[in-house]
Amino acid sequence: MSFLISFLRNLVGGILVFFDVITRGTKLKRTLEAQQQVNEQAQQLRLYQFFACPFCIKTRRAIYKMNLPIEKLSASKGSPHRDDLLASGGKIQTPCLRIENQDNVEWLYESSEIIDYLQKRFT
Template sequence: MAIIRWVLGRIILLLNFIFSPSGTKRSLEEQQKLDEQTQGFTLYQFEACPFCVKVRRAIKRNSLKIELRDAKNNPEHRQQLLEGGGAIKVPCLRIEKQGEVTWMYESNDIIQYLEQDIVGA
């Protein structure tokens, strides 16, 4: 089963590379505003997880600057996810705004939040 999962993960990464979305072009001022809004955002993810790939594609498509943390291979990031979010489940978006931290799971919820509340704001 592990071999099948590994092969499927590599196929997902290859297809993501081949069909990578283009980023949104904005004025410098608009992009700087978005960069400021996402400054405290961190995505905890696994590289070949299909749901994480989906979120990363949305981040790229919307030209958002969000720090990516590997919660599979980095024990420190894995522990931060467990302590902060409460579970080792990815993707998980850590949102820090005005000193308050929120952890958001579920790829569709994360994408909807980024596209409606951040980009669409």
Template sequence: MLRSWFGNDKDTERSVAGRTERDQSKVDNATGKFALYHYESCWFCQRVRSTIERLELSIELRDIHLNPENHRRLLAEGGSGTVPCLHIERDDGCFAWLYESSDICKYLEERFGQGLNGH
């Protein structure tokens, strides 16, 4: 505890999401392999973006209206043009495409929410 009085202690200083800097770094590494396919005016997409922001997750946003390549990839690889869609690259190199805003938010909450650090 005294160490934090004398400077930045990566083990004790907390982010808004309640993570230490070290835990936030682990979360950032995990979410660096994620991408959210969305478009700005979609209410369901906004719900997911709000969860991402609240949990302080570094997830790439791929707008399907602003970039036709994003829409093409979503259709070709994800199998559907429906948004929001969370593209997840797993540690084993496999990919998952998670659709439905409620399912995406639940997944993010369970994996990176209160008390969890992205393991």
């Protein structure tokens, strides 16, 4: 039974990913200098995600539209990134944005909160 649920979840997720890719729209345009600054700031960010998760798709879509080169890390079973998410972030929940500040690391877990944070910081 769990195999069937997993199969259906992945099938629906794959369909969502397909429609996300074909309906994504355009990226935010910045001057070369402004984009370089954004690129530097984005190096402090990592997105832990599941490929077919609807909330992860929503977050990746927003990241794409804001033209943010944020590293995306799979938190799938067996991934070392999953272990890092649990050990450092405290729970396996995606999407999760890891934000490195000068003195500490912050973990932001809700897709809407992640998107709001990114919009305030980068737009």
